[in-house]
Amino acid sequence: MRTPIFFLIWLAIGAAVFAVSLAIGNDYIFFAGYVVMQYVVLSTAWNILGGYCGYVNFGSAAFFALGAYSTVAIYKLITENDFYRMPMPVLMLIGGMVSGVVGLGMGYLTLRLRGAFFAIATLALAVVLQTLVVNWDFVGGSRGAYIIRPEQIWPIGNYVRYLFLIMMLLAVIALTIARLIEHSRLGYGFASIRDDELAAEASGVPTLRLKLIATTISGALMGMAGAPFPYYIGYLQPSSTFGLDYAVNSIAMPLIGGTTSWTGPLIGALLLGSLQQIATVTISSAVNLLIVGCVLVIFVIVAPNGIVGLVHTYLQRKPDDFVGRRHVEADVAGKVP
């Protein structure tokens, strides 16, 4: 399928979802739907680096929060004084740019080393950025910042509906980018890094440059997902914006769905995201995070290729699969580098 057609099909699906939500007429659908769409973007973005390249990013919350806080900074700079409101797409672009640049810088410092160092550095990045924001009084510091959401916007009406629509559009764009990468030279380069970085380097794949591209795209998409967040939540506070639940969700969703293609993060985010929305309303938010953690651990142990992998093996049902063979070899030879 050509990329423009793919994009248009998903755009049509998005429009249909929006129309159905409008027909239901309950505003809660838009509130919950926004969060689910936000997770679709976050998990797709995570998967571009984590699933395609095999580099684990624990700092999704940091990139997300960078986007959110760049919106707050612009709000404090312009909107509060001049009553001029920057359009949301512009805010998202700015948030994306900030996160993308930080992703690039971060990658440049750590990606030349082993994968584990990158993972640890991303974890530390979240802590450091949180420290910076807590100490930066202009964006509210540890007290947090209030953003006044406009009630109405032309021509959609209710602003939350507008936010939902724009996040869905971003999700469609993110999915298209992910699929485009998957079927391009870039995607094959990423896959070669994931499977054997040394061999890829030896065959002339510019691994560092590819990894930097992946970190930048992934970071930028996460920042774009974070940019509308202050308008959605109304009150932004460092400890919740940098919360571990964004990091764990954006890792759990692709791993549960399956990391090798764009469908995995989508399935994972839709399933886990909706489940969480339901669990938050019916049980409690702490318990629903515990559920996510347990589901993540069970899935990585039992179903290494996620739901997509399960479906795949069910359809093919080969008795001697790749994983099984690797496992026997590793057992006989020990771990010889």
Add this chain to the structure above:
Amino acid sequence: MIFSFDLLINAIVSGILIGGFYAAVTSGVSLSFGILDIVNIAHPAFIILGSYVAYAANSSLGVDPILASIVAMPAFYVLGAVVYQVYYTSFEKRGQESLRGLAFFFGLLFITEVSLVLYFGVDYRYVDARYIGPSWHFGILEIPLRILVPCLVSLLLMAVLQLFLTRTFVGRAIMAVAQDQLALRLMAVDPIRIKRIAFGISIATASLAGAFLIIIQPVEPSVGREYIGRVFAICVLGGMGSLPGTVIAAMLLGIVESLTSTFYGPSWAPAVSFGFLLLTLAVRPAGLLGR
């Protein structure tokens, strides 16, 4: 900023003492990440678990927190051995430790933290012991016993660990498993068993480190996250698995952090370890006493 000599000396001394405590916190990661190449990012969560075990024993039975944590060490050892066995069978054996192994430990970190929140709540908890409160004074120098005691016990722990690793058969086998697993197998030693023992010991140190943590500062379940950057920074700077290197790096970080919080304010201290880590990775990835 008015420069004060008293303040400087006190900051350096308390940095060294805190560094001694950091050494105990990092020793487990030096074993698992430095020697065994297992990226156990859940280690700080196990430390917080150790803090809560010490807290529970202290508040209900009135036991000394350090004593309670030493008693709890075998249980932590077993926990570590079980975690390693799961990790080995599901990831290392299949050659999938990089992506899924990391996610596994991240999940463990998350589960431990949320379970502690659900059981104990998010309030700060603290322990009682005779050495918490009083300080020793030497002229301008003030040494709080609540930091001195953990520091000394921690240095003792490091010495015991170092002796164990260099003098005993199992300890030497642990050092060997890091270098050549196949050779170890040819010497009729089961590398998996050795690694299981090493990982068990690494988690057992978390029990003691947890007790130190709750003696030094009040603890709530998410405090552990601040230590992730710290322990890995120290481990990398110390040269990945060298225990003397870990002690030196821990004291360096302790001094720098203490100076930062004295002269710029404590809210900046968490950023120091990240700067440390990035600087080390960029300038000297092998660490101070690298293998």
